[in-house]
Amino acid sequence: MSSKPNNTKSKGKTGNDREPGVGKAPVSVGVFVVTILLAYWAMMELNTRAGGFSRYVYGPYESYAVVESVQPGSGDDPIKRGADIYRNICSPCHQASGMGAPGQFPPLAGSDWVNVEGPNRMLRIVLNGLGGPIEVNGETWNAVMPGFGDVIVSDEDLAAVISYVRNSWTNEASICTPEEAAAVRAESGDRGRAWTSTELLALPLEVQ
Amino acid sequence: MQKGYQLFFGILAVMVISWLGLVVFPTVQLGHQSTRQVKEIGRHYPSEPGSIVLNGRKVYQQAGCVACHTQQVRQSGYAFDVVLNEVGDFPDSVKQILVDAAKLAGKALSGEEASSQMAQLPSTLLEGVDRVTAEGVIRLFKDSGAKVAANILPLGPDIQRGWGPRQTVGLDYLYDQPLLMGQQRLGPDLANVGARLTDRDWHLKHLYHPRSVVDGSNMPAYTYLFSVQPIDGEPSPDALELSEAFSAGEGMEVVPKPEAHALVDYLMSLRIENPVFEAPYMFTQADPSDINNSEMQPAQ
Numbered sequence: 001m002s003s004k005p006n007n008t009k010s011k012g013k014t015g016n017d018r019e020p021g022v023g024k025a026p027v028s029v030g031v032f033v034v035t036i037l038l039a040y041w042a043m044m045e046l047n048t049r050a051g052g053f054s055r056y057v058y059g060p061y062e063s064y065a066v067v068e069s070v071q072p073g074s075g076d077d078p079i080k081r082g083a084d085i086y087r088n089i090c091s092p093c094h095q096a097s098g099m100g101a102p103g104q105f106p107p108l109a110g111s112d113w114v115n116v117e118g119p120n121r122m123l124r125i126v127l128n129g130l131g132g133p134i135e136v137n138g139e140t141w142n143a144v145m146p147g148f149g150d151v152i153v154s155d156e157d158l159a160a161v162i163s164y165v166r167n168s169w170t171n172e173a174s175i176c177t178p179e180e181a182a183a184v185r186a187e188s189g190d191r192g193r194a195w196t197s198t199e200l201l202a203l204p205l206e207v208q
Numbered sequence: 209m210q211k212g213y214q215l216f217f218g219i220l221a222v223m224v225i226s227w228l229g230l231v232v233f234p235t236v237q238l239g240h241q242s243t244r245q246v247k248e249i250g251r252h253y254p255s256e257p258g259s260i261v262l263n264g265r266k267v268y269q270q271a272g273c274v275a276c277h278t279q280q281v282r283q284s285g286y287a288f289d290v291v292l293n294e295v296g297d298f299p300d301s302v303k304q305i306l307v308d309a310a311k312l313a314g315k316a317l318s319g320e321e322a323s324s325q326m327a328q329l330p331s332t333l334l335e336g337v338d339r340v341t342a343e344g345v346i347r348l349f350k351d352s353g354a355k356v357a358a359n360i361l362p363l364g365p366d367i368q369r370g371w372g373p374r375q376t377v378g379l380d381y382l383y384d385q386p387l388l389m390g391q392q393r394l395g396p397d398l399a400n401v402g403a404r405l406t407d408r409d410w411h412l413k414h415l416y417h418p419r420s421v422v423d424g425s426n427m428p429a430y431t432y433l434f435s436v437q438p439i440d441g442e443p444s445p446d447a448l449e450l451s452e453a454f455s456a457g458e459g460m461e462v463v464p465k466p467e468a469h470a471l472v473d474y475l476m477s478l479r480i481e482n483p484v485f486e487a488p489y490m491f492t493q494a495d496p497s498d499i500n501n502s503e504m505q506p507a508q
Binding site for chain 2: 019053054055056057058059060061066067070071072084085088151
């Protein structure tokens with residue numbers, strides 16, 4: 001690269017006396033080529049290693065899809081998956097044994113609300129909650145259960161926890177499918193208030 | 209000055225680009241996070257620190273702990289353990305698949321070995337295989353009725369040292385203000401110290417005199433967090449039980465000041481033991497005896 005003095009005002013002066021200036025000096029084409037290659041390489045690195053700039057992607061995971069695919073789950077078994085959810089959400093009241101607490105929380109184990117043909121009523125109770133008196137196995141309970149529709153957001157999880165309750169302890173009832181959960185959620189998910197047992201008893205047992 | 213505006217805009221452009229890259233884009237990418245429900249622990253993470261922990265955090269800052277300790281666990285890779293959980297209704301075909309699966313992972317497995325794997329469930333079929341192999345092996349079992357799971361296993365020197373079960377991510381520092389991530393490791397990483405070292409007395413003794421509990425430790429003694437006082441009648445219930453070589457002398461006792469207790473509270477609150485979406489790992493409710501206590505070797 002060569003650069004010739006281009007400062008007209010500094011004629012006659014030399015060295016440090018000359019005011020520095022910006023001018024048009026010829027630049028080797030190689031500099032442009034190298035710059036463009038560097039920029040290209042940087043873009044390729046960002047493309048393959050930046051994980052799409054997602055806040056959920058940290059190295060060594062390559063992309064959001066990879067992070068999602070390596071999440072440890074309880075496998076495909078809805079009952080095992082439901083057991084995790086039950087332990088976290090349901091067992092504080094209904095107990096790990098499903099026996100509830102006398103006078104406070106009705107039992108799920110052996111309950112005549114659980115061991116029925118379809119999960120329609122159970123799904124609605126979990127989604128929107130239950131208030132007012134309810135008769136379980138011949139005993140009348142008067143307690144309030146909050147709805148968990150906005151806690152258990154995925155239909156798979158909702159179906160899994162219902163399936164777990166319906167197939168644990170002494171209970172033997174059908175598996176609840178995610179489609180059933182989705183159907184009930186679409187119908188009554190935004191209901192906004194708890195069910196009463198009278199309202200539920202008027203509904204069919206199976207999801208329509 | 210000639211073409212001053214070019215110089216001005218050139219410098220401005222450099223500043224703006226750095227500001228965009230160092231401040232604006234990271235804020236867009238990582239900022240504005242909030243606590244998240246973590247299924248495995250059944251609560252929101254991270255939880256807001258209480259006032260005692262915040263006091264301890266101040267002691268941590270004043271004592272300059274951050275100069276020698278980091279709070280960041282790095283992860284360089286990940287692998288999978290493939291575990292057979294249930295055999296299902298077709299044990300013969302599962303046995304054949306077990307032999308095939310071992311072949312896929314480059315190992316030889318005899319029929320008897322396969323039977324013994326199927327006898328004790330859950331049994332680990334493969335350890336530390338990559339994602340492609342793990343997925344391939346699971347695909348083999350797809351229609352056999354057997355239940356096979358791939359458990360993710362974070363890898364890296366920090367994780368090998370037992371400093372944490374997973375890498376730290378942005379979410380872990382949500383309430384860390386100012387950030388005490390640290391830059392150099394003259395001592396071990398503390399991101400998960402509350403889960404690693406669970407003995408309160410150990411922490412107090414370690415702060416009073418590190419060599420009394422860790423042989424050859426290079427940590428300075430933080431004696432000013434303790435008061436050495438003569439025993440007045442009954443010994444204080446709070447006094448440290450120090451060995452002969454480190455005791456304060458006949459008739460003297462070492463009692464932690466409130467600052468020492470606060471600092472230990474802060475240290476015990478540092479935990480990254482639960483998985484988060486960004487840093488998954490197979491979480492099992494740990495048996496307290498399994499917790500890595502490698503730093504707790506008593507001094508001779």
